[in-house]
Amino acid sequence: MSDTLTAASAGTRQNVWRAVVATSIGNALEWFDLVVFGFFAVVIAKLFFPTGNDTVSLLLTLCTFGVSFFMRPLGAIVIGAYADRAGRKAALTRSILLMMLGTAMIAVLPTYETIGIAAPVILVLARLMQGFSAGGEFGSATTFLAEHVPHRRGFFSSWQVASQGLTTVLAAVFGAVLTGRLSPEALAAWGWRVPFVFGLLLGPIAYYIRANVDETPEFLATETTATPLRDTFVGHKVRLSIAIGIVAVGTVATYLVMFMPTYGIKQLGLAPSISFSAIVLTGAIQMVGAPFIGHWSDKVGRTGIMLASGALMLVVIYPAFTWLVASPNAATLIVVQIVLGLAVTGYFAALPALLAEIFPVATRTTGMSLAYNIAVTIFGGFGPFIITWLIRVTGDKVAPSFYMMFAAVVSLIALTAARRVLGFK
Template sequence: MDATTAVSRAGTRQNSWRAVVAASIGNALEWFDLVVYGFFAVIIAKLFFPAGNETVSLLLTLGTFGVSFFMRPLGAVVIGAYADRAGRKAALTLSIVLMMGGTLIIAVLPTYSSIGLAAPVILVIARLMQGFSAGGEFGSATAFLAEHVPGRRGFFASWQVASQGLTTLLAAGFGALLTGQLSPQHMASWGWRVPFVFGLLIGPVAWYIRTRLDETPEFLAAETTTTPLRDTFTSQKLRLLIAIGVVVLGTVSTYLVLYMPTYGVKQLGLAPSVAFGAIALTGVIQMLFAPLVGHLSDRYGRTTIMLAPALLLLVLIYPAFVYLIAHPSFGTLITLQIVFGFLMTGYFAALPGLLSEMFPVQTRTTGMSLAYNIAVTIFGGFGPFIIAWLIGFTGSKAAPSYYLIFAAVVSLVALMAARRKLGFR
């Protein structure tokens, strides 16, 4: 290898890891702001949606969590198409600015006791801004990561999932620290705002890094289209449908983890700090295990890697919940979170690489954004609400497992279609 080639390869590696840092820190912040809202749902319910019935109040809060997901397909269309026309860098910068705006509103918003009905209305508007931003984030960040080193799409795209693990760890860490150290009065007064303020402090750093990135080589080398949305719906409908199905299990399992602190407190009577500690462990597993799964998917194939955890989730989730309900202790919850964390990551970490290969460069961000956000809106955003409703309707504390079993069946069918119809391995 001559000196010029060595320098060129070193520069490529440096640019690739710079892309990982830029996409990961911004993506982690985007998801941190969204996840924190779900983790503090019980407190937000009392402050912004006071009602005579605690269950009604909580359902209203979880419903507001889900309402923001109505904006995600719109964000996917607008920001995804923008990324396919103007570039991944431009879309990533736009999404971080929008997310910071929504977070700022939530961080300083007076509660219902101060401004009445205006409080929940403004809160919904802020959540809609965050949902719109997040709708364009996944596709833009995944395309940005996957296109730097096409031969290692699975590994580099998996950092999208690893950064979400960092999000879970940070959000759970805040939850455990704040609920463990502050009194309920202090939590209701100001403690719940601390994570949102943290997000505001990190936001400008993420924005600065993203504005100084280079565009992906694969995007620069490709011919762009002025109609990525129309092209996706006219010539790639089957790919879009299969991609939506594949995402279902990934999003349901992710948002079931998000719901676990509320589940542990409301259904099992565990202390909030204990529940948050269990969630933090899941974040660590996702953050460390995801790149390995991505690497293995490059070597053995995306669907090959994803089938095993999908099948295990289908078979094991119900008995795991039954055992947790019978033995509602910290040790049992930790054991469940470890098993669930590895299986969820084993499936989810190979997903971005698979999605990035389903669509050509010209419509990649649009296609991925639509598939991901349609699935997330329908099956993930309202996941906590659906789970809470299922528990009330069936009278069974094991009801969360029913929803995950349904998701596993849908995604297994989609994975087999990806293998047989599209030729993925």
């Protein structure tokens, strides 16, 4: 009898870790393509939006980065509702196929010099497709992880965040190596395409693993609803509003980190290889630290850790940017990136489990997808564009900190509401 129980337990553990691998590799691939686009914004701006003014070209590129986020709520509605009706596994396999198609379009797309106005138009279409896919990815992937071992929801769902840290590391390594080893001409001619091709090659592997993983036990044990979207808006409006606010500073911080190479190059005059190398530290902290924070949140609760991290971001971000602008060198940038990495990891690692617990199983993916992607669309997608615009309008290179502070206040209020209104600790 004991041997049977041991074998069953081992099989369960094997299924759980298979789910972690399936979700993480696919999620990392999804976000890798998005991060790479942000990292190479300066190069893409010159190739696809040659206006004659570098700042205007960069703004147009960052707007293209942001416009895809308008598709995220639609992806959240379609893919999230599909996951609540047909299962988390089915949604995950479809989202990865859509992301692969968008990535393939960008990887082989001729530039403005070759095909004219069609180049930026197709680029926008590819980004819209990626935005739709990413809209369903977070909710589906996080729910898939959170529902396998409910009593360790924080630890297992934090691997979603760890995989994003891996994404940041990979993208930054590509950025550092390509900008450090290639001439500007070679980088513009073909170098910027290399990471997109790399991501495309990993796509079939991610799809295969996801297609052969088991569905979550919680979903199989729950009666599904035919109207998850209506049920979410009718029955969980307060929960949805609080969840949107909670996500705000997490997404602003994430996209601020993504914007830092562009900021270092354009505003501080640092070498591209230095800017990208500093980002590696942030990604490494997130990749290694997220599971520890997730495990800790299972022991002491989510909101206390997140309140402390959010408050840290609010208090530290302005002095950090002031120091960075006053001393624009590699050492200062590295220290700022470490501080950002610790604060973001502390907040973001506990976030997926908290969002999963806010919504019931029957509407969990829909609710999480909507909350996350509405917040990302409002606060995050146009974050790099807003930051660049703020710097241009105010003439103050510390302006990125203003936006982060605003988002931190929003999230701290939402977390307080989660404790007092919904009873989370």
